[in-house]
Amino acid sequence: MNARMRGFRTYRRPKFLGAASARVSFDITLPVAPTCDIQIVGKSGEQATQAEWEDAVQQLCTRDEFIPVSPKGTSGFDLYVRYGKRPRSGEEVREYVRGDKVYDDPVFVAYNLFSLRADTVVYHPRMQTLEATGNVVADDESGECRAAWMSFKLENGKATPVR
Numbered sequence: 235m236n237a238r239m240r241g242f243r244t245y246r247r248p249k250f251l252g253a254a255s256a257r258v259s260f261d262i263t264l265p266v267a268p269t270c271d272i273q274i275v276g277k278s279g280e281q282a283t284q285a286e287w288e289d290a291v292q293q294l295c296t297r298d299e300f301i302p303v304s305p306k307g308t309s310g311f312d313l314y315v316r317y318g319k320r321p322r323s324g325e326e327v328r329e330y331v332r333g334d335k336v337y338d339d340p341v342f343v344a345y346n347l348f349s350l351r352a353d354t355v356v357y358h359p360r361m362q363t364l365e366a367t368g369n370v371v372a373d374d375e376s377g378e379c380r381a382a383w384m385s386f387k388l389e390n391g392k393a394t395p396v397r
Contacts (some may be wrong), residue, residue, distance in 0.1 A: 315343050334394045350371070366386075
């Protein structure tokens with residue numbers, strides 16, 4: 235599901251599972267789109283390759299990604315993350331933080347019908363867990379929950395709190 239409005243970032247939501255007779259509503263806030271007037275130079279100092287350009291746009295402009303969260307060979311759910319900055323990323327851990335300015339939007343996460351906003355979110359791909367800190371607001375079918383810190387296990391389309 236995508237929602238677009240000129241001058242604002244696109245709202246993206248990974249596929250989700252709902253009952254055929256269920257009515258699902260999303261309360262969407264579109265953040266202002268960042269400006270992205272950049273020139274990319276390749277590692278060689280020459281014009282950037284298509285892959286280098288796409289990676290730079292992803293890191294500097296788009297600042298969102300879809301991550302498959304499912305056992306190998308199955309078509310499971312994706313984890314969607316929209317962020318301000320990404321200090322570290324790799325196979326073991328992916329860290330996302332809001333931007334530096336007070337008015338920057340928090341990190342936004344969506345997984346099936348679960349969503350989360352926080353100042354910092356760390357995703358551990360191997361363990362399929364999320365750790366959220368700073369002004370955490372989590373929302374799923376059961377309602378909204380607010381805390382300074384929360385941790386979740388992502389499994390079979392559910393985000394289960396970890397104590």
